[in-house]
Amino acid sequence: MTATVKYDEVEAGQEIPARDFPVSRLSLVMYAGASGDFNVIHWNERIAKSVGLPDVIAHGMFTMAQGGRFVTDWAGDPGAVVDYGVRFSAPVVVPDDDQGAVITISGVVEEKLGDNKVVVALKAYSGDSRVLSKARAVVKLA
Amino acid sequence: MTTVSDGDLEALAERLIAEGEVRGEPAADPVNLPMIRHWVDAMGDTNPIYTDPVFAAAGVHGEIVAPPAMAQVWTMPGPRGGKTTRSTVDDLLAAVNAAGYTGVVATNCEQTYHRYARLGDLLTPATRLTSMIGPKLTALGQGYFVTWNVTWYDADGEPVTEMLFRVLKFRPRTRGESGNGAASREAAATAAREAASRPAAPGATAQAEGGGPAKGSAGPGSGGGRRPYPLKPAKNQDTEFFWEGVAAGELRIQRCGDCGALRHPPGPMCLACRSTATGYTVAAGTGEVYSYVVHHHPPVPGRETPFVVAVVALPEGVRVVGNVVDCAPEDVGIGLPVRVTFQAMDDELTLPMWTPLDEPAGGTR
Numbered sequence: 001m002t003a004t005v006k007y008d009e010v011e012a013g014q015e016i017p018a019r020d021f022p023v024s025r026l027s028l029v030m031y032a033g034a035s036g037d038f039n040v041i042h043w044n045e046r047i048a049k050s051v052g053l054p055d056v057i058a059h060g061m062f063t064m065a066q067g068g069r070f071v072t073d074w075a076g077d078p079g080a081v082v083d084y085g086v087r088f089s090a091p092v093v094v095p096d097d098d099q100g101a102v103i104t105i106s107g108v109v110e111e112k113l114g115d116n117k118v119v120v121a122l123k124a125y126s127g128d129s130r131v132l133s134k135a136r137a138v139v140k141l142a
Numbered sequence: 143m144t145t146v147s148d149g150d151l152e153a154l155a156e157r158l159i160a161e162g163e164v165r166g167e168p169a170a171d172p173v174n175l176p177m178i179r180h181w182v183d184a185m186g187d188t189n190p191i192y193t194d195p196v197f198a199a200a201g202v203h204g205e206i207v208a209p210p211a212m213a214q215v216w217t218m219p220g221p222r223g224g225k226t227t228r229s230t231v232d233d234l235l236a237a238v239n240a241a242g243y244t245g246v247v248a249t250n251c252e253q254t255y256h257r258y259a260r261l262g263d264l265l266t267p268a269t270r271l272t273s274m275i276g277p278k279l280t281a282l283g284q285g286y287f288v289t290w291n292v293t294w295y296d297a298d299g300e301p302v303t304e305m306l307f308r309v310l311k312f313r314p315r316t317r318g319e320s321g322n323g324a325a326s327r328e329a330a331a332t333a334a335r336e337a338a339s340r341p342a343a344p345g346a347t348a349q350a351e352g353g354g355p356a357k358g359s360a361g362p363g364s365g366g367g368r369r370p371y372p373l374k375p376a377k378n379q380d381t382e383f384f385w386e387g388v389a390a391g392e393l394r395i396q397r398c399g400d401c402g403a404l405r406h407p408p409g410p411m412c413l414a415c416r417s418t419a420t421g422y423t424v425a426a427g428t429g430e431v432y433s434y435v436v437h438h439h440p441p442v443p444g445r446e447t448p449f450v451v452a453v454v455a456l457p458e459g460v461r462v463v464g465n466v467v468d469c470a471p472e473d474v475g476i477g478l479p480v481r482v483t484f485q486a487m488d489d490e491l492t493l494p495m496w497t498p499l500d501e502p503a504g505g506t507r
Binding site for chain 2: 081
């Protein structure tokens with residue numbers, strides 16, 4: 001995978017470049033099966049719209065997990081995430097077309113803690129919507 | 143419909159919270175490679191630490207581990223349920239539904255990973271109902287924030303992962319009985335019940351996350367066939383650019399075509415140089431509450447009282463009047479940092495409003 005990020009080489013304020021994570025209806029069907037979360041609003045357009053949603057929306061835990069993966073890939077050590085919390089601030093709307101949606105995630109090293117841990121603040125957008133807010137991960141670096 | 147009062151709910155919540163942590167049944171299967179493979183496939187995550195034993199052996203864990211975000215997956219009951227043990231969260235959510243708070247959106251999830259789960263770990267969840275706060279007026283309607291914590295223990299009784307999960311259970315806003323309002327409300331209630339039946343299971347988490355107020359279910363007359371919002375803004379040649387901006391998701395501020403001074407509300411002539419040449423700039427969309435009132439009375443068509451009307455000072459130097467939403471009126475104060483949010487009032491009208499920039503835990507956005 002990526003090179004391991006070293007605690008001593010990281011500074012508060014350091015930015016982690018944005019990455020795009022595509023989400024299609026296929027992703028949601030696969031995630032429903034893999035996660036055991038079959039809530040209809042994640043695959044049934046008719047019911048999603050009937051409850052006032054614009055269309056089928058991605059599982060919040062899917063979006064959250066992509067944020068975790070973003071941090072993990074950056075740290076280069078999948079054993080590194082210690083704490084991770086988010087607020088679900090807007091849905092990721094996934095239209096039934098060839099493109100689907102894109103979740104764009106970027107981060108910044110907000111604070112260096114002791115014991116080789118750093119706090120990474122994440123931003124996640126889908127289009128103009130901020131889909132995660134107050135998203136922070138505590139990561140233990142090498 | 144309402145057979146359980148708010149008082150009953152609060153008494154029940156207190157009793158259930160006092161029960162503390164309640165153990166659920168162990169996962170149907172131990173942590174295993176096929177389930178990991180399905181999950182990382184869905185995520186598009188190709189990190190071999192989760193699937194390649196040779197690669198993983200050389201890594202920090204020395205063996206394959208499960209992605210930490212799979213925490214709740216191991217004990218999800220699946221669409222057929224099959225759960226036999228009761229949980230305090232199930233009990234409370236059932237009562238909250240019975241009290242008419244049938245809508246649900248997930249608002250928060252926090253996870254702590256004591257260690258990454260390894261192949262063969264048999265995880266057992268224990269769920270603790272933590273709090274029920276409300277009723278609060280939110281952009282989605284009146285509701286309670288219900289929070290619970292789940293800890294997954296390994297076979298030795300050591301915690302592997304902890305999770306806090308919070309949902310807003312809200313009473314879907316009532317609409318007129320005309321058109322398909324009643325039908326769609328019933329559909330909404332059905333889907334909401336279905337959704338609400340899921341998170342209660344220990345570890346069963348995600349449902350209508352982020353049903354953000356601007357995205358549909360919030361506006362008066364949400365759902366299919368929205369009821370037209372009764373109050374329409376006056377649009378004229380001076381303000382047309384502003385409303386076109388709103389429709390495009392921009393907060394536009396009029397700017398003098400000659401001296402460049404900004405002014406709001408829009409008008410025909412520059413107050414600084416008397417020029418009638420006009421243009422506009424797009425505001426950053428942030429500001430802070432300069433002053434505000436909480437409107438309790440009289441009733442306003444299409445709105446639920448109380449609501450906040452604020453004068454918001456923009457960094458660009460002008461002040462804009464608008465509602466502050468997504469938080470309780472008592473959480474609004476002078477100096478509160480806010481950002482603009484575009485609220486769909488019906489199928490055609492969108493209004494710019496303001497939402498706390500850094501909402502306290504327990505908001506809906």
